Amino acid sequence: MMKNIIIIILIALWTSVTFGQNIARVENVKIQSKSLNQEREILIYTPIDYDWRVNEYFNVIYVFDSHSREFFDYTSSIISFLTDNTNSFIVVGITSPYNEELDYSRNNDLLPVLEAKKSIDKYGKYSGNANNFFAYVSTEVVPYIDSHYRTLNNKIAIGHSLSASFVLDIFIKNHTLFNDYIAISPNLAYDNDKLANKLVNFDYSKIEKPTYLYLSNANEGIKYWQEWKPAREKVYSFFNKSIKNDNLKVKIDKFPENNHWNTFSVSLNKALDFYFENIHDLQEKELSKKEYDTTIKVKVLNKDDTIYITGNQENLGDWNPEKIELERISDLEREIKLKLKSPAQFKLTKGNWESEAEVIGTYGNITIKPEEKSEFEFEIENYFDN
Numbered sequence: 001m002m003k004n005i006i007i008i009i010l011i012a013l014w015t016s017v018t019f020g021q022n023i024a025r026v027e028n029v030k031i032q033s034k035s036l037n038q039e040r041e042i043l044i045y046t047p048i049d050y051d052w053r054v055n056e057y058f059n060v061i062y063v064f065d066s067h068s069r070e071f072f073d074y075t076s077s078i079i080s081f082l083t084d085n086t087n088s089f090i091v092v093g094i095t096s097p098y099n100e101e102l103d104y105s106r107n108n109d110l111l112p113v114l115e116a117k118k119s120i121d122k123y124g125k126y127s128g129n130a131n132n133f134f135a136y137v138s139t140e141v142v143p144y145i146d147s148h149y150r151t152l153n154n155k156i157a158i159g160h161s162l163s164a165s166f167v168l169d170i171f172i173k174n175h176t177l178f179n180d181y182i183a184i185s186p187n188l189a190y191d192n193d194k195l196a197n198k199l200v201n202f203d204y205s206k207i208e209k210p211t212y213l214y215l216s217n218a219n220e221g222i223k224y225w226q227e228w229k230p231a232r233e234k235v236y237s238f239f240n241k242s243i244k245n246d247n248l249k250v251k252i253d254k255f256p257e258n259n260h261w262n263t264f265s266v267s268l269n270k271a272l273d274f275y276f277e278n279i280h281d282l283q284e285k286e287l288s289k290k291e292y293d294t295t296i297k298v299k300v301l302n303k304d305d306t307i308y309i310t311g312n313q314e315n316l317g318d319w320n321p322e323k324i325e326l327e328r329i330s331d332l333e334r335e336i337k338l339k340l341k342s343p344a345q346f347k348l349t350k351g352n353w354e355s356e357a358e359v360i361g362t363y364g365n366i367t368i369k370p371e372e373k374s375e376f377e378f379e380i381e382n383y384f385d386n
Helices: 002-022 069-082 106-110 117-123 130-148 162-173 190-201 228-242 263-284
Strands: 025-033 038-046 058-064 089-094 151-160 180-184 211-217 248-254 292-299 308-311 327-330 333-340 344-349 357-359 366-368 375-383
Touching: 025 130, 038 069, 038 130, 058 069, 058 130, 058 162, 069 089, 069 151, 069 263, 089 130, 106 130, 106 162, 117 190, 130 151, 130 162, 151 162, 151 263, 162 180, 162 190, 180 263, 190 228, 211 228, 211 263, 228 248, 248 263, 344 357
Parallel strands: 058 089, 058 151, 151 180, 180 211, 211 248, 292 375
Antiparallel strands: 025 038, 038 089, 292 333, 308 344, 327 333, 344 366, 357 375
């Protein structure tokens, strides 16, 4: 009996080591925040086979209010269904849990110092720390993710209710911190329409790169929270009539049949559908202005293999699979030296798409950041036409 138990334990351990990294996973990471003078926990979802996909980088979605785990889980779950499993993201859950010892709530994180008596009476001591929370997000959370994970440049911020208000406030404070802002049922009316007025008076000519702003509402202001409706209509009217910057794409959705809580799912689906159809590819074309000296080395399968490289910029052939040939270094080594902008994404072929190479460490495009190092090595394990 004991022998059978030991065998079962050994099999379980072997399975965990062998197959454990094949599962999309969620890590809980604790950060001792200097900005908040508190310990905070973030959730980090990495897609399937992240550890094996060493030659891929990923855009990042930041989900606020993720102490309510359903916001985080729903977001990380729907990406593959919305994209037919063609896009993978890292998803970061930023939490704002109630701290009983400090008597500190999410509203302390999400609301600035309030001035209007009505708002002060409503929120009381649970407000006023939004600037420090912004510092925590921008100087601690985002840099941590970029330094510990293989991230691309595009970042999406998602919030609901007051965290949606906070997402919009980030846009006003530093519109380049994220590329895309999804604000689901935000409160635009607090403190005498403070946030609504900020949005209307913001200088949108400062936006120089493709940026996406999504706002939605449910039935707030119809049977409850009456003050939300005038502030919302002020902002919607402004966006519908006054925005003249082609770099900013604004989409507004109304879901009067939904309530404040259950509008999250339908709003997020609509927001991300629009993003993938209209924004994603446009932002993926954004590259660094600087070019970097880069050497790419490839180990091939056969001594007679002629290998071509093609990718997302002119020096990579602009996705022409027969334009740029690698130099033969030895029987099984090919190499090319060229100047590349970042991030560089490419594939290897034998001169046509039918003979695209399967490269160890990636399911899709190979991605490199030539500003981080100058020499890269890859190994071909098969060709699609084999």
